[in-house]
Amino acid sequence: MxxxxxxxxxxxxxxxxxxxxxxxxxxxxxxxxxxxxxxxxxxxxxxxxxxxxxxxxxxxxxxxxxxxxxxxxxxxxxxxxxxxxxxxxxxxxxxxxxxxxxxxxxxxxxxxxxxxxxxxxxxxxxxxxxxxxxxxxxxxxxxxxxxxxxxxxxxxxxxxxxxSGLIDARRIILIGDPSHCSRFSARAFVTGLRTIRSFDFPTARTDTSVVARPGAVQALPDIRQLVANCRPLRADDIVILTSELDVRSALALASALSDLPVDVHVVPIGSVDLMAVSRITQFGNMVTMRVCQCPLTPFNRAIKRAFDVAASIAGLILVSPLFVIVSLAIKLDSRGPVLFRQTRHGYNNEPISVLKFRTMTVMENGDNFKPVVRHDPRVTRLGRFLRRTNIDELPQLFNVLAGNMSLVGPRPHATSQNEAFAELISSFFRRHNVKPGITGWAQVNGYRGDTDTLEKMQRRVEHDLYYIDNWSLLFDLRIILLTFFSREVYANAF
Structure with missing residues (x-):
């Protein structure tokens, strides 16, 4: 072949x-x-x-x-x-x-x-x-x-x-289906990796002879030819893109490629995002590939919680006069309660009741919820101002103090939204591996507001997962500062 x-x-x-x-x-x-x-x-x-x-x-x-x-x-x-x-x-x-x-x-x-x-x-x-x-x-x-x-x-x-090509960080050879190689090459290019050659995945067969070990994989001549063709290219890395059916053959190919002075990588197709956060780790007296990990250690959770408690108490004291003014204004502007409670998914996908200043003439919740759109007639006159300035989110400081939210984290969605998008976006519920936040990495990058297209929600989820995988207290402080001073935060606020 x-x-x-x-x-x-x-x-x-x-x-x-x-x-x-x-x-x-x-x-x-x-x-x-x-x-x-x-x-x-x-x-x-x-x-x-x-x-x-x-x-x-x-x-x-x-x-x-x-x-x-x-x-x-x-x-x-x-x-x-x-x-x-x-x-x-x-x-x-x-x-x-x-x-x-x-x-x-x-x-x-x-x-x-x-x-x-x-x-x-x-x-x-x-x-x-x-x-x-x-x-x-x-x-x-x-x-x-x-x-x-x-x-x-x-x-x-x-x-x-x-x-600019002045320095070639890494030169890689891809082995796999052409379409998979093309996508992987485009993704690698962004990080400075250069694909110098791509090959189709060769074949291997299981050796069932008596003298061989049971289940041993023997390379066919085309694997040896592939190794010979890779040798003069002087690559730094060879990446094998394999499917579930080709795992055994990929291991045989990796063994054959070990004759070359290069780093050999095996990447399962369809798991590139998952493998990006995988690590080889010591587990007892064994070595395992940790595909997923709890995003925050107990020590990190304690630090984040201490910061949330201190900051939420200070915030409530500072904005207490504003709470009184906004509450009176809401009562004078329209009929209804000052605060609005809505059920949303929190940590570990558990339902929580999120507080907001009421900005609409309706109190939709659960399956009856409909996202707010631009020039939505349900939004009151005062509500438009509160939403544009994010003042309507301030009561969530009580959620933070109570412990079911954090100052920084993925923004919680209405339960009906979560259930709809979870079927369309993989790893959607991984957003709930940390507590939801009043502000988040997606929001300070402008990904907030209406999610009328799947792409908008995907971008929001990507930023949320990046935050989870790269959390630090300094990252939280950076997001808080951007919440106050970045114009992106107020984009799509209506």
Whole structure:
């Protein structure tokens, strides 16, 4: 059978083109190596400078001491230890394949490790008398900020270099159905991965002979030919896109491809999004592939809850005069109660009662709920203002204080909406693996309001799942700030 696709990217390459590809790859690989050395060198110098000037400025401004030279060895030691930890953990070399936040926060973790080791060392060697606690704190803070800023800047510079072709982050070969290869290639391109060739999935057969192990998979000649064709391409990675029926053959192919000096990946078709959050992890005395994980650890939940309680109490105190004014205005504007309760899905898909200032002439709930559209006649005159300014959401601070909502999280939908979209969007209910929020990542990016098309809801769900998979307290603070100052928050508010 023919295993080479008919796309132009997968046609047979002439010898001259292969040789040229090797030369280009070597040139780009050299530029990448030079860039990584430059990244490491820049970070080394800036960390040493930051540690030195933090100590010097503290002693000059606070202690009025100008003995500057004695902090040079310590600053170089801190910088050297950080460099050794970063190189040892391959943080620089993985800049090609890891997202921005991983590259940045791995540096932050290294800083914490280095200063823990540094403090322990000077204590054990009994040389800590010359070092005040304030000096160490000043150096740690300055180095921490320096590493975060340096890595953020370098990562932002790397992406244009990849996009322009100056640096080829990773060269990959795809093996699988042409349509699957095309979609995967487009997705990989966004992250700087370049598909240099694609092949059809070859065949394999199960060896049922007596001498072979039961169920052993034996590669057919076309697999060996495929390996031979991949060898001169000098790829960095080979990705096997497999279906459920081809898993056994994919394992045989991966075994055959192990003869090549490349990273081999197996990606189940239809599970790319799920595999994106999968990790190989230790489970007891076994190694497993953790496909899904609880988004927040008990410690993280405690931190998020403490922040919610403190912020909601402060918020209720600050806006209490506004509560009185809005309540009187609602009573004067139209007949009906001040507050509106609506049943929505909360954490673990459990129903909760969400509070809002009443902005409509009706009290629709459950299956009777109909989403608000632009110029909806059910919305009162005051209600339009409250909805445009998001003031109608303020009573949900009581939900946060009660514990069935959070300040930040996926916005809860009416139960009828949830049930309708859950049948159309995969992993829809994964939004409820955390508490719903008054504001969220989708809302500050403009994905709120009417969901009259499936695409609008899909985009909202994508942002919600991104928030769940990348939660941090700093991320929550960023979303809260954007809620107050971003114009996107007020888009589609009606």
């Amino acid at each position: 023919s295993y080479v696709t008919n796309s132009p990217a997968s046609t047979q390459l002439p010898t001259q083109l292969i040789a040229g590809s090797r030369a280009v790859s070597a040139g780009k690989g050299g530029r990448l190596a030079a860039l990584l050395v430059l990244v490491a060198s820049t970070e080394f110098v800036l960390v040493a400078v930051a540690a030195y000037f933090a100590a010097v400025l503290y002693h000059r401004l606070i202690l009025l001491n100008s003995d500057d030279a004695k902090y040079i060895p310590e600053s170089l030691l801190i910088s050297t230890m950080l460099l050794l930890v970063s190189v040892g953990l391959r943080q620089y070399s993985r800049i090609q394949t890891q997202p921005r936040h991983v590259f940045i926060w791995s540096g932050a973790s290294s800083v914490l490790f280095v200063f823990a080791f540094f403090i322990s060392t000077i204590f054990l060697l009994k040389v800590s008398g010359d070092y005040s606690r304030a000096t160490i704190i000043a150096q740690a803070v300055s180095v921490f900020i320096t590493v975060l800023c340096t890595r953020a800047i370098w990562f932002s510079l790397l992406q244009p270099a990849i996009a």
